Amino acid sequence: MGILADAPPVDDELIYARHLNGFALYSMRSPTRSRNYIQCKPNENLDEWSDDRIWSELALRLGPEHAADLVTGPVVEKSVAPMRSFIAEPMHYGRLFLAGDAAHIVPPTGAKGLILAVSDVFYLCEDLNSFYKTGSQSQLDG
Numbered sequence: 001m002g003i004l005a006d007a008p009p010v011d012d013e014l015i016y017a018r019h020l021n022g023f024a025l026y027s028m029r030s031p032t033r034s035r036n037y038i039q040c041k042p043n044e045n046l047d048e049w050s051d052d053r054i055w056s057e058l059a060l061r062l063g064p065e066h067a068a069d070l071v072t073g074p075v076v077e078k079s080v081a082p083m084r085s086f087i088a089e090p091m092h093y094g095r096l097f098l099a100g101d102a103a104h105i106v107p108p109t110g111a112k113g114l115i116l117a118v119s120d121v122f123y124l125c126e127d128l129n130s131f132y133k134t135g136s137q138s139q140l141d142g
Ligand SMILES: Cc1cc2nc3c(=O)[nH]c(=O)nc-3n(C[C@H](O)[C@H](O)[C@H](O)COP(=O)(O)OP(=O)(O)OC[C@H]3O[C@@H](n4cnc5c(N)ncnc54)[C@H](O)[C@@H]3O)c2cc1C
Pocket: 002, 081, 099, 100, 101, 102, 108, 110, 111, 112, 113, 114, 115, 116, 117
């Protein structure tokens, strides 16, 4: 379950926690917003997760050291995000090129899918430039 909350981060660093109840991740979005994850069932009923329940479960999984500093606030968004990884190989078929999530999906807890998507577009641009300048397909194939 991904949770966006109007609450300042508890730490400058990401906190990954392993607990008998499941995984948890605490991360920052801005000085006033945190983005958190609580491992749950894929078909979890979010109506059963009040803000209070979310914060107490997060505190439990993060452990007493971080729970003590936890500043709670209104949850502004919550959703169940499927944890899956996928890589298409090859990332092109003829003149069709895949970029971003169409080519590879990483679990949102890695917080890098968007960065990878932008990186794909950067390299694809360079390769398309090379193709149109030289007529050679080799960089695109690579
Ligand atoms: C809960 C969650 C948290 C995340 N957190 C982070 C994070 O912290 N940092 C990070 O770097 N990444 C994060 N990501 C991943 C990031 O959002 C994606 O990797 C990124 O958005 C991929 O960009 P994209 O352009 O490839 O695909 P998308 O952003 O999915 O864009 C595809 C677009 O195509 C549109 N589309 C689909 N089908 C059609 C159609 N037939 N015709 C026209 N349009 C269509 C869709 O509506 C969509 O707008 C997170 C993802 C999730 C789910």
